[in-house]
Amino acid sequence: MDMQDMKEEVRSRLNIEDVVGEYVQLKRAGRNFKGLSPFTGERTPSFYVSPEKNIWHDFSSNKGGDVFSFVMEVEGVDFRTALELLARRVGVDLAQYDSAGAQEMAKRKNRLYDILELTTQYYQQSLLKNKHAIEYVFGKRKLSKEIVQSFRIGYAPDSGDALVNFLKMKQFTEKEAQNAGLLNRFGGDLFRGRMMVPLMDGSGRVIGFTARILADEPNAPKYLNTPETLLYNKGRHVFGLSQAKEAIRRVDYAVIVEGNLDVVSSHQVGVSQVVATAGTAMTESHLKALVRLSPNARLAFDGDEAGLAATERAIPIAQSVGVDLTIINLQGGAKDPDELIQKDPALWQKAIDQAEPVVDWIITQHSKREDLTTAVGKRKFTTAALRVIRALQDPVEQEHYLQKVSTYTDSSIDVLKEKLAGTEEPDEKVLKKVAQSVAPIKTDQTNYQENLLAVALIDPAVRELLKDIQPDMLATDEQKVVLEYVKSSTKQLVDVPEDLQNYDTYVKIVLLKADARYGEWSDEDRYFETARLVRQLITEHKKITKNSLTAQLRQAEQDGDDVRAAEIRHQVNELIKEIPRAQK
Template structure:
């Protein structure tokens, strides 16, 4: 059932599941609320959407979505899996064999896609027309071609199919990968190919741009829905952009995949696209785990304004700042602007304005505000947007903007704003458990040290002084790994740490909460203090144990053992921390 569990986990957001029981509010990159397990008054229940983990500081409980549902609903694992599978729309009967059949199919599809990417790259090198299109017409350099694994699908009807069949792949496996058409031949032909990758860089599909325009064929063709590719959830360029998004605390969403490619080449690397589909709540939630601001580059026509209005509602729901990147008149997309001058695109991104300001301004331009009818239509539309804003101060600001545009008084606009009944707040589900008194926190010194070392690599030099053997199993495993590899990448845990993945995420969450207001330069001395404190604590524990053993040896008149214990005790006392 592990592959079923991973499929359910991939389709659900932990904040959505927990948000049905706990009113969550944003706290930096995390969310917090009152514990559903204890009668606490100060919120100490934390959720990390980025790590898909939760921890309740008042009860000491923590885990993933399955752990939460098991605890809050009093279910066993199988019941929790079935409950969440229904919510996620996952058919568990596909995973009922218990032999990992679906996982094997996914693995084979992944292998086929990786080989296909190599095949397309080789064909780009071989085909002069394809090279000319990519390098001269699209102006892509060698670095960009490598970063986005750009290639070429030959015109022949089954060149890729034959190549992969020689490598042992069946037509069923190629269909699972989304590489063949309904006749069993190659799906992509005569196209410049760009890899679609997941957030870890694994190939999940392709987007193909035809290099010789043919009115009978679509200009762009994407991999269909497959075991690995879900177009409604996929964010193009996320793997290449995520570090830049974190650094800038802003993600830019454009409409075309090749807009993303051009933007990265131009040096604006925090740019992604939504794989040819309308932006969804899922897209924004994924990006909100990396940044607090989302910028969209939509057209200024009515369709673009409507899309931005929908995006405002979605952004309000998850609590991110939404801004709009405006392109100069006469420019149809970022790629065209970049071809003119990359600096113009950089400037447009930096000039992004709040989405509500942008939408209200566009509606003001669309109406004749010198007439009563124009004022009525404009105010109705603008107030509909304002009504969806959750912050009353923000609402008041935009009421003043609308008042200035229409000449209507604030009192009149407030009356019109309140005329439509607001939606009542959603009712939270009640946990099927008795709440307990918040427990006294256990000694978590080792967890604090491990969490700080994982979150702040600059502090890891201090863990070398720790005796891993003196720690409990999860902390010992992490400390041993960090002592062996100080530059350990925690996003790709080595095999020995994979079984402690939940522990790793929870101690990171604890560390982020504890040190969220600290300056980075203060954390090194804090780690030194904590390590010394832990060493001293372990010495005191060892000293107490030696004293008890010595007392027992003296009572039994075991002079030989007592002599050894005295020597160990004296040596321990002489040690300096």
């Protein structure tokens, strides 16, 4: 069967609106759906999906196509990867259609496994050679030799191209290193001066890394993870699984924590049934990987708003997979398992042993957050509690918790049943993040300059990256005024400040763009996006300066002014050295 047949087989099992709907909030518009474009910061929906024709079109960036081209755009991947992602989603095994393709894919994967294995060994060796890293890993984090070996912990040198040079020596291409998620967007080492913790699959093969900075710096992200690759998918990856599987089988439950280093600390004190779904919400894939080992899972998430929301989202997933969830309360105000373990490992095991049923825990948490002596408090509490009870599939279990809510609020079971049967409050849909589009979206050359100002307006933490940006690098007067403002202010902007009232409409548009484009991004992603835009702006400015100098050079040569020509020629040569090769 050829590629076209494979494509049609996958397409026939998909609804285009379901796939697009994971990235774009779609609303019915006659026979079509429409929503805000995921590629531009537009205010008026001009992104259309036609289920009938199986196509989408985005009028704001003039992009369009079928379901495959949509996934290629939003995930920033090639056609083959988009086909694989969608095939996995609908359960089509591409290998059965394409043995040559399957062999090629297997070859590519094996090459990635090889490069990551070698990189892991390189980082392990680098750790032993670096006094500063040894002090951090064995001294500050108190990790034992055994645990450092078991988790294959290492250190990434901070020179910026140490790994790149090592891999070249080992005959790996830059493209392969890029595909393994080891390079930054400029072709240098992604990980620098960090403790490296390999991410492994269930059988112990390295598929990526999580990297912890040694000394916390104000604006550098504390943790940096491998981006999504052919091998690493954060929605499927369970950290520590290969080291924890025997213990999970033995004790018949898995403990799920939030941080990778909580897992490492726990294994060090002999509590080895611990894994993490690091840096991402729990998915069905995570729990399916664990339910094969045991149907019981104990969650140790934060008791804050985000932890509570994450726990609530996990309930229906656990129900559908057949996992029995309980919740671990961290004693003595410890913020995470690592802190509790440093205090006393026995307290950690005790907290695990006293895990309570998930719904009880959530109802108790909500009861602490509301004033149950007031009508408003009771309304909010019952709405939250019933949202959780509604997710339960067993009517006897529902009845049990309705009684509990009835006791808390002094309400009758009948009234609660009536409210339970009433309209369900729609949950805010969590949309997937769209990969950054590399090609400029608008023909407007100043679009990226505006993006830079937008992210700086809403995120004061990125403003220190603007120190080398001068007003003359920007295209318009409005941009220059906004730049001066963000460079001199530490305030986060939600509305137009007094200093910018004269440019009211322009600033509102940039703020709107900021919200639409960067509002939902993590601090880390915003920081790296700003660094990229700053670099682009400086490079563009150098190119413009170079063109201007070249024109002056011609003039000087025509005028026979040799001294001036030599001076300009020197300036041009210096600039050429500074402009990245790809940009010249």
